[in-house]
Amino acid sequence: MLLVVTYSQSARTSLRNVCRAxxxxxxxxxxxxxxxEATVYGAFLALRxxxxxxxxxxxxxxxxxxxxxTVTEEVREAxxxxxxxxxxxxPYAKFAAGTSHPDPDTLRARELDGT
Amino acid sequence: xxxxxxxxxxxxxxxxxxxxxxxxxFDIEEPLAQVVHRATHSEGPLDVGDTSIHMVAPTPGPGxxxxxxxxxxxxxxxxxxxxxxxxxxxxSVDAELADAxxxxxxxxxxxVDLEAARRRVADASGEEERLRERVATLRGRLExxxxxxxxTTEEPTKADEAAVTESNVETVTEPDIAAVTExxxxxxxxTLRETTTTxxxxxxxxxxxxxxxxxxxxxxxxxxxxRERQLxxxxxxxxxxxxxxxxxxxxxxxxVRDALEHVPGSDPAMAGDSPSAFSGDRVSATLxxxxxxxxxxxxxxxxxxxxxxxxxxxxxxKTLETPVIRIxxxx
Numbered sequence: 001m002l003l004v005v006t007y008s009q010s011a012r013t014s015l016r017n018v019c020r021a022x023x024x025x026x027x028x029x030x031x032x033x034x035x036x037e038a039t040v041y042g043a044f045l046a047l048r049x050x051x052x053x054x055x056x057x058x059x060x061x062x063x064x065x066x067x068x069x070t071v072t073e074e075v076r077e078a079x080x081x082x083x084x085x086x087x088x089x090x091p092y093a094k095f096a097a098g099t100s101h102p103d104p105d106t107l108r109a110r111e112l113d114g115t
Numbered sequence: 116x117x118x119x120x121x122x123x124x125x126x127x128x129x130x131x132x133x134x135x136x137x138x139x140x141f142d143i144e145e146p147l148a149q150v151v152h153r154a155t156h157s158e159g160p161l162d163v164g165d166t167s168i169h170m171v172a173p174t175p176g177p178g179x180x181x182x183x184x185x186x187x188x189x190x191x192x193x194x195x196x197x198x199x200x201x202x203x204x205x206x207s208v209d210a211e212l213a214d215a216x217x218x219x220x221x222x223x224x225x226x227v228d229l230e231a232a233r234r235r236v237a238d239a240s241g242e243e244e245r246l247r248e249r250v251a252t253l254r255g256r257l258e259x260x261x262x263x264x265x266x267t268t269e270e271p272t273k274a275d276e277a278a279v280t281e282s283n284v285e286t287v288t289e290p291d292i293a294a295v296t297e298x299x300x301x302x303x304x305x306t307l308r309e310t311t312t313t314x315x316x317x318x319x320x321x322x323x324x325x326x327x328x329x330x331x332x333x334x335x336x337x338x339x340x341x342r343e344r345q346l347x348x349x350x351x352x353x354x355x356x357x358x359x360x361x362x363x364x365x366x367x368x369x370x371v372r373d374a375l376e377h378v379p380g381s382d383p384a385m386a387g388d389s390p391s392a393f394s395g396d397r398v399s400a401t402l403x404x405x406x407x408x409x410x411x412x413x414x415x416x417x418x419x420x421x422x423x424x425x426x427x428x429x430x431x432x433k434t435l436e437t438p439v440i441r442i443x444x445x446x
Binding site: 007008009032054055056058 | 224226227228335338339342343345346349350353
């Protein structure tokens with residue numbers, strides 16, 4: 001999908017008008033941002049917005065996230081274990097300390113494949 | 116009580132606390148009401164095409180701009196708030212509003228332009244792709260030649276000889292056969308070497324372009340942080356303005372309700388207790404707001420024949436307690 005984010009009142013208003021007029025190309029709306037279908041038409045609408053508002057419009061492209069392809073079992077397990085923790089107020093760094101779960105600094109240092 | 120105004124348009128001169136342009140026509144492209152309104156806010160003469168317009172009148176004060184044209188698309192709440200401002204009334208959020216406006220004005224928003232960096236990456240990637248394919252093609256041809264040569268260094272069979280004599284090939288020493296319709300191997304090898312060298316250069320450029328784009332993206336992210344602050348401030352200003360207008364309109368509303376009694380063609384019974392309860396017509400609301408306001412610069416009335424509230428400019432000016440310029444409205 002294409003993610004369009006606006007950074008000014010007028011860009012935001014234009015995005016709202018575009019979404020209203022081209023509902024079939026809008027996947028999801030978030031106020032000042034929207035997800036558009038990854039078709040040439042979606043790209044065309046995004047580019048029109050950027051041509052009208054320049055730096056106040058950001059366009060990114062999303063990709064489906066498959067955690068089984070993108071991160072290791074270790075990371076998936078750590079996420080599940082943390083969600084299942086006994087004490088809700090424990091931050092992850094503390095939770096992982098002394099366990100085999102990866103520490104956050106290690107995770108931050110690793111880029112995802114394909115970036 | 117009301118200052119004299121002097122209006123000069125296209126060689127004609129009008130003076131008084133009220134001016135009636137209803138019978139006049141001028142050779143101007145822009146709507147006359149708009150031109151007159153602009154002239155009110157201009158120090159010196161204005162040129163519209165070949166026509167010169169000069170309004171000599173007191174400088175417009177707070178609220179004048181919002182009240183000056185009747186009819187217009189301004190909301191009645193905005194009109195009432197403008198009336199209040201002209202009287203010097205303030206709202207409880209004025210300080211916050213001024214603060215947000217000041218912070219917004221101070222913000223310096225850097226440009227975000229990644230287009231050149233993106234184009235550079237696309238160009239370099241495309242070129243790299245093209246050259247890789249060329250290298251692969253050349254390697255393929257070399258390989259084919261080596262296979263061919265390998266096959267023809269073996270003893271030729273009778274079938275091979277028959278094939279040679281039957282094909283349209285020039286005879287006939289063995290070293291010549293491989294060289295006939297294609298450039299020779301040495302040429303291909305040379306081209307491959309050159310192409311490989313160029314590919315390496317292009318690959319270096321593509322990597323540099325990728326890195327430049329990455330850096331530009333980081334810079335853009337910071338610029339967008341500033342833009343986000345700008346957007347939040349814009350919203351804060353808009354919200355405070357809205358709150359101020361609501362308060363000011365409420366404060367001045369009793370005066371407006373009273374003034375409605377004096378506005379021809381209005382129905383004071385439609386006034387209600389508060390601006391949101393007003394169910395009368397917008398023109399009446401605006402005229403009442405003008406009567407309440409303290410305006411020294413003129414307002415421009417362009418009411419259509421079906422909605423003409425005053426018999427002449429003089430009556431309008433007296434009722435509205437404001438200098439009036441009356442213009443023929445469209446029917």
